[in-house]
Amino acid sequence: MQQLLIDPDRCLGCHSCELACAVEHALSKDLFAAVLNKESSAASIFVETDGETNLPLQCRHCQEPACANACMSGALQRDAETGKVLFNRDRCVGCWMCVMACPFGAIEQDRGQKVISKCDRCPDREVPACAGACPTGAIKFVEIAEYSSDRRKRYLTEFVKER
Amino acid sequence: MSVKDKTVDPAAQQMLQKVQADGVETVWDRLQEQQPQCGFGTLGICCRNCLQGPCRINPFGKPDRGVCGADAHTIVARNLLRNLAGGTAAHVDHAYDAVEALYAIAEGNAGYQIKDEGKLQAIATRLGLETEGRDTGELAKAVAQKALETFTNHTDDTMGWLKAWAPRERLDTWRELGVLPRNADREIREAMHQTTMGVDADPVNLLLACVKQGLVDGFAGLKLATDIQDVIFGTPKPIQSETNLGVLKADHVNVIVHGHVPLLSEKVVEWCNKLEDEAREAGAAGINVAGICCTGNEVLMRQGVPQATNFLGQELALATGAVDLMVVDVQCIMPSLANVAQCYHGEIVSTMPIAKIPGAEHVPFSFEEADRQAEKIVRKAIKSFKKRDKNKVQIPDEKVSIVAGFSMEAIVEALSKVNADDPLKPLVDSIKDGAILGAVATVGCNNAKATQDLNHVTMVKELIASDVLVVATGCSAYALGKAGLLHPDATAKYAGEGLKKVLTAVGEAAGLGGPLPPVLHMGSCVDNSRIGDLLVALADYLGVSVKDLPVAASAPEPQHEKALSIGTWAVAMGILTHVGLPPAVLGSDVVAGTLTGEKIESLLGGRFYVETDPKAAADGIIKHIKAKRRALGI
Known part of the structure; x- marks a missing residue:
């Protein structure tokens, strides 16, 4: 089963996920229409930061x-x-x-x-809006096996570099 | 995205298949890679004007202000004004180059001559200069000096080039709004100042400054550039040529001129003719020049140089494998050209000090040495021809006959064949009796977000079928040419009955042996000033304001900041201005509402009209034209 998994190193703090989440949960589900028609909406993903690391959380x-x-x-x-x-x-x-x-x-x-x-994990979408809107791939909607394999490869690269 | 979603141009479709096979990346691939594009930027609610930012406004709640306290309306209006200053700067800089060239000619320091002394005289007279007893050089210097005052006026007086040509009613309107520009450079500088951190926060005041930028663009950019270029290179007359990538020749050295300023491209065309023998010695049948973007329009209008393709096709032209050299000047030149050129043999040569591209060779341009530089560039093309890999060559079989060269002077001359004493009468009578419903100018770019040429062609076919006369410039003219609409045959095929009758009567009287084309190609983007001149003349004739005419303007596929500043000039002139893609202003209902609303229309006579569906846009424009007709009582 695909999960929403985060790679904080890649998050630039652009807040595109929050905007996309709010648009997806607006009546029209369309950026222009939602803004022009003043549809009320809010995001259920939050980009938090400690000044060094950004973390989109839902x-x-x-x-x-x-x-x-x-x-x-x-x-x-x-x-x-x-x-x-x-x-x-x-x-x-x-x-x-x-x-x-x-x-x-x-x-x-x-x-x-x-x-x-x-977060309702976007019941009308194959890929949740936040993951679809992330320009750097910091928010991934993937199988855990895929995410972990990628993590292991990155660890290996760092491990080899440090030796 | 399928090839058909990318472009309706059959040559471009063929080349897209070739680039795919050749593994070459194009603008459409990069647009895909850019998805999703930032919603904040799309809405115009991102501010990067100070180091406390970047700030974004949440259209659905908090934060509703940037760090400094600027809200969405301030940020959107400031960003728009900066865009307009960019577009205006491009046209004004272009015009300045032309004026400098005229001055250098007058001083005897440039490798150019004055080709249209009549236009020089007419301009001098309009500027109130003494023409009696002055030779061409003296007069040119006086006109150039007057033109330079557009940039050196340090008083509160209005910019001279605007004062000399703007209708009185418009001058009064603009004065009342406090938007009369004083000095082109000063207004652009002021716009940058006004939008920097902690200056203007009032969206209405910022929008008035936008109108001022539009006027600077229209008069110190478009009008000034066209006027001076006509003096130096000649005022266009109807001329036949061809368009689309099929104009490239497999057995010739193919040189492409791309960009916007004709100062160098005119010389390149000249040297392509002079060095034909050298090309033959190199094994070619001759030298073939073709144009892309507005520098292509400039040499088409005056010399009949064929057109290769418009903005979105620039990479595809290289992919034919038959372009030996592409010489570029300024504006709309994709930096990717150098990468595409690496996959084939063609060379990219940049020429302007402000427009260098990594991977391209730079041959610096100067007025004094223009001949030597053009000669050098054409020799490079001949050398490059010898490196051409015939296995990589595929030239699409697509080329279409066109007629271009419809300057205001050429249109009046054609009309004078119908009525020598009163040339505008036949046109005005046709509008009055409804044979011609109205007129629309389609201008501006391609934009990869819209299927190449689709909006231009779809909209214009609807308009001419409804007896609306269309004039076109820029990449719009290319799109319409490729679709066959710049040819007299299109009149019988696509024009409504009334329009057909008028175009046939004028065409036959003018000795063309058939109708005029249903779309008149009036030139490059700066030549939008020719359209302005024509509208002012028509309004004068009718004794009304430009804002009362049954006309509209449209940029069906706008891409560049210049399209926004031209559009703002058109709105300031009092014209309904359609854009086929929304600019980044929707994040503020105050700004978007003002630009498209009744308030601006009541103040200026014009407004923006956003409609992404080309058929709906044509309907909207026709409705507007009919309303204007009713108001005029015709």
């Missing part, structure tokens, strides 16, 4: 989601088939337990401020 869709475990109303549930942690806004009571439980800070308040909002 819901990790954990196998054992702390947010879902903390959710008393059943608004957050992991879908076994797709592996996604899905949010049902009708069931959310706005207790913010999930916000506190998520170690990544990937859950935000919705614009209406009554319920939460989080």
Whole structure:
């Protein structure tokens, strides 16, 4: 199963992922139309930085989601088939337990401020909008095996260089 | 992207297959690699004007201001003004070169002569200069000095070249808005100042400065460049030629002139003729010159030099394997040409001190030594011909006959064959009685984001079928030429009944033995000034303002900053100006709304009109023309 995996070394902090996420979750799903029609939207990916490293972060869709475990109303549930942690806004009571439980800070308040909002991993797209918009390949939507193989090769290169 | 999505030009389609087989990268590959292009840049809400940035505005929320506090409206307006200053600077610099050349001719220091003394006299008279008892050299010097004042006026007085040619009603309108330019260089400098960190934050004030840039471009760029170039190289008259890559000849030395300024290309054409014998000694049948972009338009208009291809085809021309040398001057020259040339034998020669390309050879151009340099460049081409690999040559069989050379003077002359005393009367009468619905100028570039030539051709076919007379310049004229629309045969094939009747009557009276083409090729991008001159003359004749005429302008596939500054001039003249691709202003509803809205139309008479579908754009333009006709009571 493909996962959203991040390569922080490649992130230049351009915020294109955030823009693409907001466009994908606007009514028209189109940059020009969304802006011209003043459609309301927000991103569920956040580019954080400590001044040296940039890290685009979104819901990790954990196998054992702390947010879902903390959710008393059943608004957050992991879908076994797709592996996604899905949010049902009708069931959310706005207790913010999930916000506190998520170690990544990937859950935000919705614009209406009554319920939460989080990454839905773009149900209408093959490749999530953030990964599709990333100009440097810092956000990848790949099989873990592919990502790890790439990581090993890069480690090897560094290892050989240092010897 | 399929070949058909990239271009409708059959020669370009063939060459795209060849470059694929040859493993050569082109503009379309690079556009693909650039995907996705940055949404912030696309909307114009990215600011890099200070080192506290770069800043971006989130169109959906926070941050809604840059570090300094500038909001989306300020940032979009500032970026637009900088774009316009870039486009304006290009045209004004071009004009300045021509003026310097005229001055050098007057001083006897340039390898050029004055070819059109009549135009020199006419310009001098219009400028209020004494013409009696002055020889050509003296008069040229006086005109050149007056032209240089466009750059050296240190008072608050209005730029001379604008004052001499702008209609009074327009002058009053621009004065009221406070947008009259004083000195071309000063206004460009001021635009850079106005947009630097911590100066202008008011989007409306910035947009007024945009209008001022448009006026600088129109009068100190376009108009000045055309006027002086006509004096030096002659005013174009109708001339037959051919267009598209099939004009290259397998058995000839093929030289391509590419860029915008005719100072060198005119000399290259001259030396190609002079060195024919040397080419024959090298085993070629002769020397063949062809043009790309506006330097190609300049030598087509005056000398009938055939056209190779427009902006998006420049790499593909090299891919024919038959181009022995491409000499470039300034503007619209892709740096990739040097890489493409490496895959074949052709040489790229740059000539201007501000336009060097890694991998190209540089032969510096100067007015004084122009002959020696052109000779050297043509000899290089002959040498390069000997290195040509015949196995790599594939010249598409596509070439189309065209008629070009329709300067304002040439159009009036053709019309005077119908009515010698009152040449504009037949044209105005045809507009009044509805045989001609109105007129549209299609101008400007290709843009890899749009299928090459598709918008130009689709829109213009719709327009002429509806009896709209089309005039064209720049890469638009190339696109329409390749589609056969610059040929008299196209009149019978595509023009509406009314338009057909008028074009046939004028063409036959002018002794062409048939109709005029339905699209009149009026020249290069700076020659948009010829269109301005024609509109001013028509408005004068009718006793109305240019803004009241049933006309529109269009850049169906705009790419360059110059297209934006020309468009802004057209809007300032009072003309509805269509663009087939949106400029980077949509991030501010204030800026985008102002440029396309009723407010600007009420102030200037013109506005921008964004429509990406060429058929819908033609419909929109026709609707506008009909509304203008109703307002005129015709």
